[in-house]
Amino acid sequence: MDKNQKTVELPNTNELTEELCRREGVEEIVIEAHTKFRIEVVGKAPREFEGPARLLINAD
Template sequence: MGIFDRESDVIVNGAPGGTRIIRHPESGYRTALHAGERVVPIRDLAVKLNVDVSDALTGLKALRREADAAVRSLNSVNEAKRERTISDYTTRELTDELARRTGVGEIVIPPHEVVGVTFANGIGRSIAGPARVLINVD
């Protein structure tokens, strides 16, 4: 019986049909080599594969599209469920809401008009339109 040596090629000599049993010294693996066969170290092994993966890629692309659509749907549901904070409203929305409430008065200054406002402490100010002045008396 011969010993499988990883560092060298073992070629079975002899007539056709002759065999030689070899074993790996570390693992104890045994095999029969026939005439003309040889043991080649793994570092010298080269393998070439031709694999058609087009169907798999098509399936993966479809899966990716479905996953992206699901993420978009979840994002829209989360956005719809999220409560709005005060900073989410525009100034116009806030002003309209305040003007609708009781205890709030509104003065509308049309475009191209200037109105003078004098406060109780004697300080005055000019306001040019268009503008909305809200007076909160609450």
């Protein structure tokens, strides 16, 4: 790395998630541990998951 370049420290995933949750237009759905859930989108194959999970809907 060039000595004149600055390194940028990136936030971890949890910090990014917390910041997004505070934003207007973002809805959070919390899925508890061991809870199975399914996401279906028209025109796509359904996907199945198991919590814990945090789903963020960014409608902005």
